[in-house]
Amino acid sequence: MVEKLHTALAIYLNDWQVLVSERSNTDFFEALKPTAVGWKCTDRDELMQHFTELRDLCDQVHFGWVNERWLVTLHLKSQVLPGDISVIKLMERRPGSTDAVGLDHVDFYTTAPVKANIDLEEDLDWNEEANGAHCKWVSVWFESGEAKLRSDTVLKVCADEMLEFEQKIIGA
Numbered sequence: 001m002v003e004k005l006h007t008a009l010a011i012y013l014n015d016w017q018v019l020v021s022e023r024s025n026t027d028f029f030e031a032l033k034p035t036a037v038g039w040k041c042t043d044r045d046e047l048m049q050h051f052t053e054l055r056d057l058c059d060q061v062h063f064g065w066v067n068e069r070w071l072v073t074l075h076l077k078s079q080v081l082p083g084d085i086s087v088i089k090l091m092e093r094r095p096g097s098t099d100a101v102g103l104d105h106v107d108f109y110t111t112a113p114v115k116a117n118i119d120l121e122e123d124l125d126w127n128e129e130a131n132g133a134h135c136k137w138v139s140v141w142f143e144s145g146e147a148k149l150r151s152d153t154v155l156k157v158c159a160d161e162m163l164e165f166e167q168k169i170i171g172a
Helices: 002-021 026-031 044-055 114-118 154-170
Strands: 033-041 058-066 069-076 087-092 102-109 125-130 136-142 145-150
Touching: 002 026, 002 033, 002 102, 002 136, 033 044, 044 058, 044 069, 044 087, 058 154, 069 154, 087 102, 087 154, 114 136
Parallel strands: 033 087, 102 145
Antiparallel strands: 033 102, 058 069, 069 087, 125 136, 136 145
């Protein structure tokens, strides 16, 4: 699985650099920091197979039930993927989906105002998206798929989800 991630990320990041080089606002795009790679799995069996392959390489794992499917966030202990990425998100397809499987997206972190900066790019294909109360981003679509531009990381989302459950448990 790690080799698949390395290969797919190398291609993705090369295509991403082409997109960045074509931007009028290159400073914004060059400052985006890749933080996680999303890998879509056909079904739960494949998700669990990939999880099993990666589990012992990780020091933190979070399973979340979102939109009738499991999402697994893993932090690599010592390995680093291309783009200096150490977080992997394994995702089941949504029920009834025929989405492509494999590398789905890369999360990019920024403190800059995303919409104000991408609005300057007339030929960019983008939209705002959300997945529950804690997970919001702007998707940019290009040749290799999707880039999720975020003001937080998926690790913050996982922590916020767990804190929400803590509040429910203690009755706060």
